[in-house]
Amino acid sequence: MCRMNHRRSELGMRNPIQCNQCSMQSICVPAGLVSSEIDKLDKSSREPHVYSKRDMVYSPDQPLNSLFAVKSGSVKCYTIDSEGKQQITSFHLTGDIIGMESISNGAAVTYCEAMETSMLCEIKLNRLFAQNFTGVDKNLLRLLSHRIGQRNTHYLNVVNTTAEQRVASFIMGLSDHLYEHGFSRHEFKLPMTRTDIANYLGLAVETVSRVFSSLKQKDIIDTKQSILFIQAPAELKQMAN
Amino acid sequence: MCRMNHRRSELGMRNPIQCNQCSMQSICVPAGLVSSEIDKLDKSSREPHVYSKRDMVYSPDQPLNSLFAVKSGSVKCYTIDSEGKQQITSFHLTGDIIGMESISNGAAVTYCEAMETSMLCEIKLNRLFAQNFTGVDKNLLRLLSHRIGQRNTHYLNVVNTTAEQRVASFIMGLSDHLYEHGFSRHEFKLPMTRTDIANYLGLAVETVSRVFSSLKQKDIIDTKQSILFIQAPAELKQMAN
DNA sequence: TAACCAACTTGATATAGATCAAGTTTTGCA
DNA sequence: TGCAAAACTTGATCTATATCAAGTTGGTTA
Numbered sequence: 001m002c003r004m005n006h007r008r009s010e011l012g013m014r015n016p017i018q019c020n021q022c023s024m025q026s027i028c029v030p031a032g033l034v035s036s037e038i039d040k041l042d043k044s045s046r047e048p049h050v051y052s053k054r055d056m057v058y059s060p061d062q063p064l065n066s067l068f069a070v071k072s073g074s075v076k077c078y079t080i081d082s083e084g085k086q087q088i089t090s091f092h093l094t095g096d097i098i099g100m101e102s103i104s105n106g107a108a109v110t111y112c113e114a115m116e117t118s119m120l121c122e123i124k125l126n127r128l129f130a131q132n133f134t135g136v137d138k139n140l141l142r143l144l145s146h147r148i149g150q151r152n153t154h155y156l157n158v159v160n161t162t163a164e165q166r167v168a169s170f171i172m173g174l175s176d177h178l179y180e181h182g183f184s185r186h187e188f189k190l191p192m193t194r195t196d197i198a199n200y201l202g203l204a205v206e207t208v209s210r211v212f213s214s215l216k217q218k219d220i221i222d223t224k225q226s227i228l229f230i231q232a233p234a235e236l237k238q239m240a241n
Numbered sequence: 242m243c244r245m246n247h248r249r250s251e252l253g254m255r256n257p258i259q260c261n262q263c264s265m266q267s268i269c270v271p272a273g274l275v276s277s278e279i280d281k282l283d284k285s286s287r288e289p290h291v292y293s294k295r296d297m298v299y300s301p302d303q304p305l306n307s308l309f310a311v312k313s314g315s316v317k318c319y320t321i322d323s324e325g326k327q328q329i330t331s332f333h334l335t336g337d338i339i340g341m342e343s344i345s346n347g348a349a350v351t352y353c354e355a356m357e358t359s360m361l362c363e364i365k366l367n368r369l370f371a372q373n374f375t376g377v378d379k380n381l382l383r384l385l386s387h388r389i390g391q392r393n394t395h396y397l398n399v400v401n402t403t404a405e406q407r408v409a410s411f412i413m414g415l416s417d418h419l420y421e422h423g424f425s426r427h428e429f430k431l432p433m434t435r436t437d438i439a440n441y442l443g444l445a446v447e448t449v450s451r452v453f454s455s456l457k458q459k460d461i462i463d464t465k466q467s468i469l470f471i472q473a474p475a476e477l478k479q480m481a482n
Numbered sequence: 483t484a485a486c487c488a489a490c491t492t493g494a495t496a497t498a499g500a501t502c503a504a505g506t507t508t509t510g511c512a
Numbered sequence: 513t514g515c516a517a518a519a520c521t522t523g524a525t526c527t528a529t530a531t532c533a534a535g536t537t538g539g540t541t542a
Contacts, residue, residue, distance in 0.1 A: 497531090
């Protein structure tokens with residue numbers, strides 16, 4: 001049987017699900033809690049908050065003692081330098097936990113903005129710290145450790161690589177992430193603009209556009225509006241290296 | 242009185258100090274332990290291991306359930322891609338804790354190599370996990386969170402910046418780190434080669450060399466062998482932005 | 483459904499930094 | 513202490529990608 005049939009469409013809106021069915025519950029909720037206790041969590045932790053396109057989840061220097069789980073949709077995190085220039089540091093899709101870099105000083109360090117209508121759950125850190133839930137701390141520790149690895153990987157993808165490698169690796173990264181979270185590997189919506197992709201990868205928009213055109217011409221990918229089709233995954237993976 | 246007089250020379254070898262005097266003890270040793278209990282820690286945790294230049298601390302895929310504290314000297318972490326090309330992901334000096342990205346899967350993900358004679362203490366993770374030392378877990382969590390921020394900062398320094406900005410920011414970063422750890426802010430030894438700096442910053446060696454020459458010509462820095470002097474910190478900081 | 487604005491594309495040209503080349507200086511070892 | 517190898521520097525040339533320019537396409541709103 002084709003695995004694809006079981007997969008959710010990336011294109012439609014998903015239904016919000018309860019904490020006790022959520023794939024992120026090992027992080028969100030102290031591991032020891034049973035279903036009846038989950039119901040007692042305050043509403044802001046139990047129910048996802050809906051953000052519209054361009055809504056800000058948090059801004060630099062804002063006190064922040066929570067993480068956020070992206071239940072659906074997508075966000076971008078960015079800084080703005082002294083000359084007012086935006087620099088995107090990360091994109092986050094369904095299944096990502098964001099805000100880990102602010103644990104160290106209790107304040108946000110980037111802007112975090114919804115790129116489309118998105119649902120995020122707030123995970124209050126004081127709940128994780130309240131008791132000696134060492135098991136939970138371990139999960140959290142693994143999560144942060146994994147994020148450090150991801151940041152290194154992104155760095156490796158941008159330093160000393162060609163424009164084509166960066167874009168190929170970027171697309172493969174999205175594809176892998178979506179597949180791990182139950183979506184199609186070869187057909188998905190790109191929630192970010194070419195300008196955002198370019199900024200994230202340290203390239204000019206025009207260069208990103210040219211790479212997309214070139215990949216399309218080689219029948220490696222195709223696009224229809226903001227939907228991307230990966231037609232030759234092996235070739236793309238090889239480019240990404 | 243000049244603060245400099247109190248600072249250790251970066252140039253000479255430091256004496257190993259005991260755990261109970263060590264500035265890293267909040268991370269290395271479960272916080273509750275008193276001096277008499279520290280003595281009971283096994284020798285590998287209590288005493289730093291000495292590495293000679295080019296010695297490998299760990300290699301990718303090697304099982305790793307420890308962090309390492311750099312007590313003196315310096316190391317570089319790097320990956321080697323499928324074409325055998327080295328890419329340096331980080332440098333670490335006295336006071337750094339390394340290996341955090343391997344917590345998530347219990348195995349090293351990079352090579353870690355001593356750049357000079359260095360002393361590192363092994364911090365076994367199972368000791369931190371053994372009991373419900375939530376306080377320690379919190380320290381560790383903050384440490385990892387901080388590292389994520391550092392990785393972002395390094396990324397910001399390399400993406401969409403000029404060669405001059407990268408080098409200026411790199412030098413300022415070293416200067417700040419060394420100052421925070423009790424060394425001189427304006428005069429220190431560069432333990433890495435120009436080739437390593439170039440690789441780390443995504444530049445060619447020749448470009449790094451030219452930037453150094455240009456900064457020297459502008460009387461912003463000076464070098465004598467591997468000693469670097471920062472002569473105009475304000476200008477350098479402004480370049481780094 | 484028009485019309486406007488943002489996003490995207492494609493082409494022409496400019497340039498920062500890579501690469502190639504040929505020294506010079508420094509380091510480490512016999 | 514001297515010599516070889518490695519590290520570094522400087523100059524000349526090349527190139528990948530930025531920048532500038534001028535469209536085209538697509539999405540949103542009246």
